[in-house]
Amino acid sequence: QVQLVQSGAEMxxxxxSVKVSCKASGYTFTGNFLHWVRQAPGLGLxxxxxxxxxxGGTDYAPKFQGRVxxxxxxSISTAFMELRSLTTDDTAVYYCAREPVIAAGLDYxxxxxxxxxxx
Amino acid sequence: xxxxxxxxxxxxxxVGDRVTITCQASQDISYYLNWYQQKPGKxxxxxxxxxxxxxxxxxxxFSGSGSGTDFTFTISxxxxxxxxxxxxxxxxxxxxxxxxxTKVDIK
Numbered sequence: 001q002v003q004l005v006q007s008g009a010e011m012x013x014x015x016x017s018v019k020v021s022c023k024a025s026g027y028t029f030t031g032n033f034l035h036w037v038r039q040a041p042g043l044g045l046x047x048x049x050x051x052x053x054x055x056g057g058t059d060y061a062p063k064f065q066g067r068v069x070x071x072x073x074x075s076i077s078t079a080f081m082e083l084r085s086l087t088t089d090d091t092a093v094y095y096c097a098r099e100p101v102i103a104a105g106l107d108y109x110x111x112x113x114x115x116x117x118x119x
Numbered sequence: 120x121x122x123x124x125x126x127x128x129x130x131x132x133x134v135g136d137r138v139t140i141t142c143q144a145s146q147d148i149s150y151y152l153n154w155y156q157q158k159p160g161k162x163x164x165x166x167x168x169x170x171x172x173x174x175x176x177x178x179x180x181f182s183g184s185g186s187g188t189d190f191t192f193t194i195s196x197x198x199x200x201x202x203x204x205x206x207x208x209x210x211x212x213x214x215x216x217x218x219x220x221t222k223v224d225i226k
Binding site for chain 2: 035037044045046047049050059061062063095097104105106107109110111112
């Protein structure tokens with residue numbers, strides 16, 4: 001069965017960086033785009049971007065362009081999302097999610113990784 | 120960016136009621152609209168894709184319709200386990216954008 005398992009919670013200070021991992025299993029890792037979506041406490045869902053694990057190609061939301069890097073390591077079926085220059089506004093749960101081959105919705109999601117940013 | 124709006128922002132209904140949520144896009148997105156359910160502390164779950172197609176395993180009481188800029192999500196017979204926040208999401212044009220959500224609870 002398809003599973004996306006994310007790394008654990010990480011507390012960060014303003015100005016630091018965070019790198020969240022998302023390990024995929026149960027399907028061919030390079031066959032599907034992986035997306036990153038975040039959710040600040042009590043707020044809605046915000047799309048950060050996506051990566052094509054086959055080509056390494058990325059699409060980032062303009063809001064995060066220049067501050068986010070999405071990568072993959074196909075040898076371990078894992079995607080990574082690094083966000084730099086953190087502020088308290090980046091406090092959120094970060095999710096990875098798989099896009100099905102026919103690109104209709106995000107069909108499997110990781111459990112989420114909480115990143116509190118506080119001095 | 121395409122702006123997605125949802126109404127209402129919250130609603131309270133009785134078990135067995137028909138519940139309708141609307142989602143409007145700021146421009147024509149054809150049928151590239153999905154609906155998710157999110158329960159507290161959990162990741163979102165895809166319910167409806169391409170405006171009206173049910174994801175495998177989703178109960179038949181959940182349905183979606185619409186195209187262009189106006190979409191509707193319906194729960195035909197609210198159940199206690201349907202308490203959640205529901206989000207629409209467009210994927211016609213990047214960046215992907217979500218609606219602000221509709222919180223559904225039991226009266």
